[in-house]
Amino acid sequence: MKVNQFLDATYLKTASQANISEAENEQKVIDLVKESIVFDYKLIMIRANYVKMVKGMLSKVNSPVLIGTVIDFHEGASSIKNKIEEAKKAIELNVDELDFVVNYNAFKAGNISLIKEEVLECTKLCLANNKVVKFIIEVAALSNEEIIVISQLIKEVVLNNFDDQAAQKVFVKSSTGFFKTSDNKPNGATFETIKLISENAKPLQIKAAGGVRDYGTALKMISLGVDRIGTSSAKEICLKQENNKNDY
Template sequence: MEINKYLDATYLKTAKQANLSEEANQQKVIDLIKEAILFDYKLVMIRSNYISLAKNILKNSGKKVLIGTVIGFHEGTYSIEEKLIEAEKAINLGVDELDFVVNYEAFKKGEIDTVKEEVRRGTEICLTNNKAVKWIIEVAALTNKEIVVISQLVKEIVFSVFGTDKASKVFVKSSTGFFKTQNNLPNGATFETMQLIIENAKPLKIKAAGGVRDYETAIKMVNLGVDRIGTSSSKAIVNKEKNNNSGY
């Protein structure tokens, strides 16, 4: 299995979050892009302010590494209009895939119409511009029942509004990797939560993100039915290393 082609190699920390200078943080992004070229990853997942930088580096690489960014990250509580403005800017910069954080707080409060509207409008702006869209549901913030319901909700909207053909460019994604859990509970993809998403969101594509840090786990996720893996441990995965570092 070419596990590298399943990987969205990820670096999403701001300079402040990483406790680095802007220059040093940018170098982290550059290093990730060069690593993606070397190992022929599927995609680099970066903040939108680095999209142009990534395009310039990838332009002459001879590799078809895609560029992804995040929308409404990481809390998901931005308004629909704010998310759409953010998405439009990223699209204009030439991004290939957009990972939206669902307003899971609104969902938990029962504000289902808000969630339906943002999924519909966010999916529309991406598909209209021939971009893939991934909906991050933040599994660590949800109960198993809520994971089932929101996965079904995204699937229902996508198929009823956009149809089977266009649905092939839509994913349900587990996590931001930034959610803070209590008592060191998992904050990202587990086999249990991914199974729930797969059972309730397929045939939409599925992305496991948050906590996939070694080759064995990555292979198990793919065998489970995952189509893409978001990770900051891509190199460890392709080199079949054990990686116990915390993070996305």
């Protein structure tokens, strides 16, 4: 198993969030692209304003690394119309994968019909343009029961409205990594939440994001049914493999 091919190497901070200059923030993206080429990650996940630059860098060396970006990040509270408009702009940039933040607050408030429509319309747009779509449910904001329900809901919308092959292009993703928790609780993927998603969203794909920072955790996530791991520690995961130098 090549763990590097499970990794979505991620840098999603804006310059202001990182408390650095725009030039310094761009350099972080450039460094991540160079790293992605060396370690042959599955994908690099970045903000849309960097896609053109990154695509040029990857094309120059004929790298197979895919490019993904986020939609309605990180709170997910925009209207479906706004999400679709933002997604269309990303598709025009020719990204490979789009990670949408589900309106989890609307879901928690009981607006199930909105979530169903959101999943339907965003999936329809992405599949029509041959793009992979991921739905971030923000597990740290949900109870275990809510994780089960929303995972099943996304699965049912996809399987009831698209062919079986669509399941291979639709992910349920755990987290943005930006959610603020109290009492130092995890704000990203945990073994418990990933197990719940895997049990209730399959045959859709699963992406664990937030909190996966080492090789052992990555392997455990994969054993729980994860198909992709979003992490800002991709290099560390590859470098710290337990005497498996040929595993990347």
